[in-house]
Amino acid sequence: MAKRFICHGMLGKLCKLLRIIGVDASYSNEGMAILLTARKEGRIILTRNTRLRGKENVFFIETTRPARQLFDIVNTHDLWDEIAPFARCVVCNERLIVVEKENIKDKIPYYTYKNFDKYAQCPHCDRVYWKGSHYQNMMKEVEAILGVPLIES
Ligand SMILES: [Zn+2]
Numbered sequence: 001m002a003k004r005f006i007c008h009g010m011l012g013k014l015c016k017l018l019r020i021i022g023v024d025a026s027y028s029n030e031g032m033a034i035l036l037t038a039r040k041e042g043r044i045i046l047t048r049n050t051r052l053r054g055k056e057n058v059f060f061i062e063t064t065r066p067a068r069q070l071f072d073i074v075n076t077h078d079l080w081d082e083i084a085p086f087a088r089c090v091v092c093n094e095r096l097i098v099v100e101k102e103n104i105k106d107k108i109p110y111y112t113y114k115n116f117d118k119y120a121q122c123p124h125c126d127r128v129y130w131k132g133s134h135y136q137n138m139m140k141e142v143e144a145i146l147g148v149p150l151i152e153s
Helices: 012-020 034-041 066-076 101-107 110-115 133-146
Strands: 004-008 024-028 044-047 058-060 097-099 119-121 128-130
Touching (some): 012 133, 024 034, 034 044
Parallel strands (some): 004 044
Antiparallel strands (some): 097 119
16 A cells, blocks of 8 residues: 655645655644544654654654655665656645646636647546646656656656
8 A cells, every 4th residue: 555644834845845756644633632643544654753752653854855754764664666757736736637728728727728629627626737848847846856767658
């Protein structure tokens, strides 16, 4: 089963990076209650809070750099085979659903509609994703961090 995570406190950027590569990462800024939330949802806690260090299911993040944090997590938890870009909403962590472009025509700029054929949508926030320059830039950023080309799903 794919590993699930919960990013704590100041790890918002890391949370976004994990979602970009398709890893299930929720976010919380709870105090110690995060231990209960994580247990209930079967998630590993990623935190820089020293009070949580050493607790069950907690992965303490040593570095402040999000790029390094992402690399460490992918490496330590061996997520290499689970990387699936374009699979998860960066804003709310939901799995994206492939949609026909005719169905979301009113939600995207005309230029985009004319130039791109593949779209995915978040069932929670309705945000539409396509592989435009913003997406390509995100992929380049993550490829540079992980040092591997990301296979398009
Ligand atoms: Zn969403």
